[in-house]
Amino acid sequence: MSLKIAAEVYPKSPTERVEEPLVAVREYDEERHKVAVEKLERLCEVGQRGKPTLVTDLMGDPICRIRHFQLHVMLVAEYGEEGEVVGVIRGCVKTVTRGNSVYVKLAYLLGLRVSPRHRRFGIGTKLVQHLEEWCKQKGAKYAYMATDCTNEPSINLFTKKCGYSKFRTLSILVQPVHAHYKPISSSVAVLHLPPLLAVPMYNHIFANSEFYPKDIELILSNKLNLGTFMAIPRKYMSKCDPKRGILPPSFAMLSVWNTKEVFKLQVKGVSTLAHACCVGTRLLDEWMPWLRIPSFPDIFRPFGIYFLYGLHMEGKCGTHLMKCLCAFVHNMAREDGGCGAIVAEMGQRDPVRDSVPHWSKFSWAEDMWCIKNLEDIPKKCGPSHCFPSRSSSPVIFVDPRDF
Template sequence: MAPLVVMTEYDEERHKVAVEEMERRCEVGQRGKPSLVTDYLGDPICRVRQFPIHVMLVAEYGGEKEIIGVIRGCIKTVTRGNSVYVKLAYILGLRVSPTHRRFGIGTKLVEHLEEWCKKKGAKYAYMATDCTNEPSINLFTNKCGYTKFRTPTMLVQPVHAHYKPISSGIAIVRLPTRIALSIYQKIFANSEFYPNDIDLILANKLNLGTFMALPKKYLSKWDPKNGILPQSFAILSVWNTKEVFKLQVKGMSPLTQACCVGSRLLDAWMPWLRLPSFPDVFRQFGVYFLYGLYMEGKYASRLMKSLCRFVHNMARDDSRCGAIVTEVGQRDPVREVVPHWKKFSWAEDLWCIKNLVEANKQDGIAKRCIPSDWITSRSSASMIFVDPRDF
């Protein structure tokens, strides 16, 4: 009799060491090519731990219960636009051991996680992947019945050795959590994926604050307690992902590494040149994730750029923060304003979605169910709220 593959929930005492070892094998890139390695800082379930409802499933193989695959998932309630809330599952962190691929392990992990999500009341499930990740896209769209849904833009800005100047005519204000919550409720009420537990996100220890930029001439006239927003302002929040996981680039040539070191030295010695130095990504580094980005008014673009510079300077004072990252909708006006390096950003991150309630199977192959609901609709709002816990 062939050894069986059993799906079970992650148990830290039994599975931690084996899961970490399997994921290290999965992180190894192609020989001679650079790869980005993720270190979960000794907590394989850290990426979903911030959600009240979360799980990690592991695939055990044979009598020795070898770990050959993992998948993570969480449940949250979000808007699908126009203040309509739905219960949504987010699927992430799917890994299958290189020696056990092409045997349907990934499909089984997704199916078992979907069943878990449905039992928790989720109506929809979605996942995010790089638009060039053909194996992942094929698995979810061809085998698991997901539909390509939204294509937000990922923007990455390395942290330089010098500080970025901020105009003397612009004020940067750190908002109290209560005020930040009130503003977000107003500006994101009709956007997609806005979570109903935004209060927990803003109060989380990983949240470094919510900041607003406005012209100083408006500062004395603006009273945040009356609920009226300034005539022109920009707002964003900062999430400290480096306390959850760290990244490291491996496989780069010695010449490339030397060039990066040289750029940092030159930037540090002659900061007035404002050279775009390259951070030390060949050691472990963390990132700040920007979320809740919004701007309006006559000076909106200048104010958002100033906010991003302010966060860059925060990161500059954090020795282990190597980059600032954000993700926004393709039609979001802030997309054209946020500073980033095109080489490290990508215009289309792919989100795929599935209706768990109406999806069905026929002859063992998952069929897409195309109801006249969220999946087939085009959002009237230009903004997508990207939950920092998803990153």
């Protein structure tokens, strides 16, 4: 499929304006577009001169970030007769809760990139519009995107040109992986829950949350999922039986998603002094682990992350148990030499948020989610971007496939 769009061309005469079809939007073809898309991704991630840059390196096919959704697509924008790839966008469609156990089909738009030399020609807008049409054909009622609150060009594109509205603001919490193990209290036991047990528990816990995916079983059974874990007071071990739904008065649980097979990150452009300080803390931590120095991981080489999702805790010991679970995952990541950080994304009012260890300098508090109603609704019906019902829960379930 393709879509011709018009780019404005300005000749020497300031009063003369002509339009010429220059760009076609097409579905991604691996053999034809893979090399060009990879080049475009690298080109768009070059940061400001003299400032650190976080570079994302997709592993394998550029479509790998959305491959784990049953309904997904990637579109490219080709320029000129030679078909130069100047833009790309990805999207998927899934069924999620909108609150109060009500499900709706929702599209997620991500990975919009436009070549710096071809910006301000409306290419990004047309990519979004064409992807929205594909999502509507797949039954999506709403579409949403996420970006850092400081990314004004992206926010302006979606809110001012594409009709999206600011919807939720989440926090991304990042905990570096140190050289030493984190201690776990001997009074705490960590259980590994198979998907057969984790699915019904999650269905019950997150029934009233927003964005909880209906295909949670596929997520928990995915090869990238490293497991679902529950921390309980050890004194309740003999009385706890998750198979029969018998749980202790206090527990915490979460699942771990391994992004290493999808993408790796790398920080470039730091000063020599900053690089030396970071290396120094890690060397001291390795040589004298008893000092428990909060060392800085080696983020100057490609590294993967573990993403925590499905975080939940109950009871008066819930905070302590959640911290023990996070320490357990940290120790898992430490044994995995290629993992540099543990990441969780949570709503501002999520009760678990303050129990997740993180470094404030690594984390950022405002990940902006914007949403749009893809159906044609008369203005008298009210704001078309809002979910028809609002959740009574402050919890937003972040799908690990979105990250």
